[in-house]
Amino acid sequence: MSSCYFGGVSRRTFLLGTAGVTALSQFPLSPLAQAMSEDRLLSAKPGTGKWIATTCNGCTSFCAKQIYVQDGRALHIRGNEFSKVHGKASCPRQYLSLQELYDPDRVKTPLLRMNPKKGQGIDPVFKPISWEEAISLFADKIMALREKNETHKYVALRGRYSFLSDILIKNFTTVLGSPNAITHSSLCAEADKFGSYYTEGGWEYRQYDIKNTRYVLSFGVDPLSANRQVSYYCSEWGNMLDHAQVAIVDPRFSSSASKADEWLPIIPGQDSALALSLAHQILVNDGWHKAFVGQFIDGVNRFQSGEVVDPLAFNELHTYGLVEWWNLELKDRTPEWAETVCGISAEQIKRIAQKLIAAAPKVQIWRSRGAQMQHRGAYTTIACHALNGLLGAVDNEGGVIQYNSSREDSVPSAKEFVDDLAKKGLKQERIDRVGRLEWPALKSGKSGGGVLTNVVADSILSADPYKPEIVLGYLNNFTFSAPGTQRWEDALKSVPFVVHVTTNISEFSWFSDLILPGSHFMYEKWGVQGSCGNMHSQVSIIQPIIKRLGDTVDDESGIPWLLAKELDKRGFSNPLAYLKSIRDPETQKEPITGDELGLYAAKVVTQPLWDPAKYVDGDKFSGWDEFLQKGVWNSEPYQFRQLWGKMKTKTGRFEFYSETLKSALSKHAEKHNTDVDEVMRICNYQAQGEMAFIPHYEQPYRFGEPAEYPMLFIDHKSRLNREGRSANNQWYQNNLDIDPGAVKHQDVVKINPIDAQQLGLKNGDRVKITSIQGEIACQVSIFEGVRPGTVAKAFGQGHWAYGKVASKVFGQEALGGNNNTILPPAHEHLSGAAAFYGQIGVRIEKMIEG
Numbered sequence: 001m002s003s004c005y006f007g008g009v010s011r012r013t014f015l016l017g018t019a020g021v022t023a024l025s026q027f028p029l030s031p032l033a034q035a036m037s038e039d040r041l042l043s044a045k046p047g048t049g050k051w052i053a054t055t056c057n058g059c060t061s062f063c064a065k066q067i068y069v070q071d072g073r074a075l076h077i078r079g080n081e082f083s084k085v086h087g088k089a090s091c092p093r094q095y096l097s098l099q100e101l102y103d104p105d106r107v108k109t110p111l112l113r114m115n116p117k118k119g120q121g122i123d124p125v126f127k128p129i130s131w132e133e134a135i136s137l138f139a140d141k142i143m144a145l146r147e148k149n150e151t152h153k154y155v156a157l158r159g160r161y162s163f164l165s166d167i168l169i170k171n172f173t174t175v176l177g178s179p180n181a182i183t184h185s186s187l188c189a190e191a192d193k194f195g196s197y198y199t200e201g202g203w204e205y206r207q208y209d210i211k212n213t214r215y216v217l218s219f220g221v222d223p224l225s226a227n228r229q230v231s232y233y234c235s236e237w238g239n240m241l242d243h244a245q246v247a248i249v250d251p252r253f254s255s256s257a258s259k260a261d262e263w264l265p266i267i268p269g270q271d272s273a274l275a276l277s278l279a280h281q282i283l284v285n286d287g288w289h290k291a292f293v294g295q296f297i298d299g300v301n302r303f304q305s306g307e308v309v310d311p312l313a314f315n316e317l318h319t320y321g322l323v324e325w326w327n328l329e330l331k332d333r334t335p336e337w338a339e340t341v342c343g344i345s346a347e348q349i350k351r352i353a354q355k356l357i358a359a360a361p362k363v364q365i366w367r368s369r370g371a372q373m374q375h376r377g378a379y380t381t382i383a384c385h386a387l388n389g390l391l392g393a394v395d396n397e398g399g400v401i402q403y404n405s406s407r408e409d410s411v412p413s414a415k416e417f418v419d420d421l422a423k424k425g426l427k428q429e430r431i432d433r434v435g436r437l438e439w440p441a442l443k444s445g446k447s448g449g450g451v452l453t454n455v456v457a458d459s460i461l462s463a464d465p466y467k468p469e470i471v472l473g474y475l476n477n478f479t480f481s482a483p484g485t486q487r488w489e490d491a492l493k494s495v496p497f498v499v500h501v502t503t504n505i506s507e508f509s510w511f512s513d514l515i516l517p518g519s520h521f522m523y524e525k526w527g528v529q530g531s532c533g534n535m536h537s538q539v540s541i542i543q544p545i546i547k548r549l550g551d552t553v554d555d556e557s558g559i560p561w562l563l564a565k566e567l568d569k570r571g572f573s574n575p576l577a578y579l580k581s582i583r584d585p586e587t588q589k590e591p592i593t594g595d596e597l598g599l600y601a602a603k604v605v606t607q608p609l610w611d612p613a614k615y616v617d618g619d620k621f622s623g624w625d626e627f628l629q630k631g632v633w634n635s636e637p638y639q640f641r642q643l644w645g646k647m648k649t650k651t652g653r654f655e656f657y658s659e660t661l662k663s664a665l666s667k668h669a670e671k672h673n674t675d676v677d678e679v680m681r682i683c684n685y686q687a688q689g690e691m692a693f694i695p696h697y698e699q700p701y702r703f704g705e706p707a708e709y710p711m712l713f714i715d716h717k718s719r720l721n722r723e724g725r726s727a728n729n730q731w732y733q734n735n736l737d738i739d740p741g742a743v744k745h746q747d748v749v750k751i752n753p754i755d756a757q758q759l760g761l762k763n764g765d766r767v768k769i770t771s772i773q774g775e776i777a778c779q780v781s782i783f784e785g786v787r788p789g790t791v792a793k794a795f796g797q798g799h800w801a802y803g804k805v806a807s808k809v810f811g812q813e814a815l816g817g818n819n820n821t822i823l824p825p826a827h828e829h830l831s832g833a834a835a836f837y838g839q840i841g842v843r844i845e846k847m848i849e850g
């Protein structure tokens with residue numbers, strides 16, 4: 001791997017710093033060390049490099065970065081000082097991107113599969129071919145679909161992306177005549193957005209005013225490791241601890257729990273019981289925030305356990321439906337009840353309620369995928385967020401804030417380039433079945449508004465609604481990242497033509513017919529990304545900082561460009577006409593290469609930020625050149641309480657009784673000539689009647705009977721994961737143990753000493769983990785930081801492809817086991833989110849190595 005850097009100190013700096021150049025020859029160096037140091041001396045010229053701006057895509061924090069480039073090589077990385085979100089601060093994972101870039105296992109030329117037989121352990125026999133051959137083949141396949149009038153049988157799948165991905169995924173797919181532009185959003189965190197939308201009306205994530213807060217209660221979020229804006233929270237968390245207390249609810253002892261005042265090791269899937277009992281306790285103790293929620297007309301608190309309250313007695317202010325919520329659900333949700341359900345003592349619940357009341361409104365309730373991406377998680381997400389409403393923390397100083405609006409444009413639409421043939425294809429049902437009765441996916445209040453990424457595998461396998469003929473995947477690895485991986489393997493085996501745009505031969509590539517070598521997201525292409533935190537939002541540039549390695553092409557603009565040109569040669573000119581409509585906003589020039597297309601698209605999308613003629617607010621630039629040099633635009637700081645009285649819900653208020661959800665569910669039911677009760681049943685919820693519209697308790701669905709699968713499985717992100725992408729880096733494997741309980745170069749399952757003793761297990765034993773879905777093998781790490789009865793395992797290891805470091809035997813044997821092999825492909829149907837958490841029963845058995 002990159003021989004130029006060793007843990008942030010270059011070998012040369014080290015040598016110079018200790019001995020000096022002239023003294024080098026006096027040291028008895030081994031021949032290898034001699035060769036390396038001479039090589040370094042020849043290539044390194046101090047002072048000739050410069051810092052260039054780009055954006056990290058290691059996670060959904062999308063931090064603005066500066067890269068030190070010298071002699072065409074990227075050597076160092078730091079946070080962009082011009083960012084008002086995180087400044088120079090970073091999480092530890094920024095460095096891993098350098099190893100991703102210079103990964104010796106990167107694909108550098110198009111590859112064509114020669115072995116038609118597909119499977120793990122079966123060599124695909126990839127043959128290097130030219131770009132001309134590759135794109136010509138791809139274009140032929142698309143033309144064949146057009147000739148058959150079956151353009152809908154083209155499916156585009158995307159994983160991580162920049163704002164320019166709309167060219168390749170959304171718009172290109174539309175012009176080709178397919179409705180199947182499928183994003184990875186429902187594998188990511190759709191249930192999270194559901195919680196905000198159906199209470200306060202924004203289908204988006206949140207930021208947290210930690211500089212002014214006094215109490216943080218987190219349902220599963222580990223902000224020092226994951227979630228959004230890890231860099232900012234890592235740098236500011238320590239200061240926050242001077243003025244705020246922290247309680248972390250997580251069945252696993254996370255990095256953030258290790259620095260918190262209280263850890264609440266909840267029984268998996270039972271977060272709503274805790275949240276509802278906290279709400280109960282806040283109300284009976286007169287602790288709601290009167291300036292936001294309102295007050296009893298006579299000032300006398302009538303919220304008493306078990307007692308119904310007259311709605312007319314309460315004068316509600318900026319919220320809606322508090323008394324209905326109390327009467328229908330909260331009045332019986334006492335801490336004593338919750339203790340029996342969620343495993344947290346009534347005494348601890350009462351103490352935390354008191355602390356929240358004392359600190360309100362400067363409190364913040366955070367919620368992670370872990371607490372929400374569960375089969376019945378929709379109501380957990382609104383139950384947790386409703387606490388922010390009760391305590392007046394919504395849109396308030398020290399509380400939980402929506403993202404600042406940012407001013408970038410979208411990629412130009414492709415509407416006028418859709419011909420009649422394509423229009424017919426666009427009318428076909430989308431491959432993910434979204435909007436069917438059992439798949440409401442109510443994004444932004446719309447029946448079928450979301451996406452069902454993981455359903456696509458089932459659709460392909462059962463040819464329902466139809467069998468695709470071309471699948472294009474880009475920056476995605478669903479054969480690894482989606483629960484029920486085996487289904488994806490089988491599905492891809494059955495598709496006649498699979499194309500993967502990738503940097504590495506990952507598990508998805510292994511089942512592909514054509515591999516197109518993609519640019520590295522941060523270093524080799526044009527793009528635009530956004531982030532939010534510290535009361536600012538930012539939009540930052542991604543630019544080609546180094547000459548692309550090998551024969552790689554910009555995935556979001558270069559690939560559609562090459563393809564459009566080939567289609568044009570075959571008489572289908574609309575795709576190229578569309579791409580040519582994306583002109584340089586300064587000179588009005590049409591692009592004549594894929595790289596120009598990338599540049600112009602980046603300029604178009606960011607024009608409202610850098611063009612003085614379009615200036616609205618936030619940072620101001622003299623023009624494109626200055627924006628490019630700084631690399632990031634920042635919004636004005638957030639103005640608190642701007643949404644009080646004007647939330648984007650049906651009632652304009654923060655809804656405890658969600659009229660917004662009622663409307664969305666009712667429309668979905670009407671579309672299918674049925675009622676909301678039937679929708680609830682079909683989506684496997686217990687609620688009937690009015691309960692469907694309020695935060696309420698749902699018994700978590702258990703996958704696997706306790707007798708057969710006695711333990712509960714907890715998935716979490718490794719602190720060094722760059723989603724599914726960093727495991728082929730030595731620095732990842734060498735430093736994995738920065739996560740509590742983890743072991744370098746290993747994949748471990750963390751087991752409480754009490755359980756380990758019962759199962760007769762010791763550290764380092766190999767075990768088999770079996771669920772209703774499948775089985776994996778890994779090593780035991782005995783760790784007190786998991787609740788007895790549960791086992792925790794980080795997502796990230798278990799690659800059997802990707803490269804020589806990530807796998808044990810590339811293409812054949814995994815390093816450890818992939819969690820998604822044992823996670824059942826379940827969903828939270830109302831948001832469309834895949835369900836990775838909740839009560840996933842597993843059995844742990846010691847393996848006797850022969």
Ligand SMILES: Nc1nc2c(c(=O)[nH]1)N[C@H]1C(S)=C(S)[C@@H](COP(=O)(O)OP(=O)(O)OC[C@H]3O[C@@H](n4cnc5c(=O)[nH]c(N)nc54)[C@H](O)[C@@H]3O)O[C@H]1N2
Nearest residue numbers: 159184188475476477481502503506518520521723724795
């Ligand atoms: N068990 C479990 N599963 C999870 C999660 C979890 O916490 N636990 N997290 C989920 C979440 S939140 C998400 S967002 C998804 C992410 O899942 P995906 O969207 O599938 O993304 P990755 O797994 O990161 O895979 C990206 C793939 O793109 C290719 N690639 C890597 N770098 C580049 C590049 O720079 N350019 C190009 N063109 N290609 C590249 C590689 O083939 C790589 O495998 O995973 C989900 N899966």
Ligand SMILES: Nc1nc2c(c(=O)[nH]1)N[C@H]1C(S)=C(S)[C@@H](COP(=O)(O)OP(=O)(O)OC[C@H]3O[C@@H](n4cnc5c(=O)[nH]c(N)nc54)[C@H](O)[C@@H]3O)O[C@H]1N2
Nearest residue numbers: 059060219220225226227268269368369370716719721723
């Ligand atoms: N280090 C790192 N950070 C990342 C990423 C990454 O790959 N690596 N990816 C980014 C992406 S794509 C996303 S979407 C965000 C997601 O960030 P978050 O939404 O915060 O989600 P995760 O960290 O996936 O959530 C899993 C957490 O929930 C806990 N958990 C599991 N089950 C339960 C439960 O029943 N109750 C409770 N209370 N907790 C439970 C787990 O122990 C773990 O701490 O993170 C981003 N940040």
Ligand code: SF4
Nearest residue numbers: 056058059062063091
């Ligand atoms: S990995 Fe995430 S938090 Fe870390 S630097 Fe990259 S984008 Fe920021």
Ligand SMILES: [Mo]
Nearest residue numbers: 060187188189
């Ligand atoms: Mo995600």
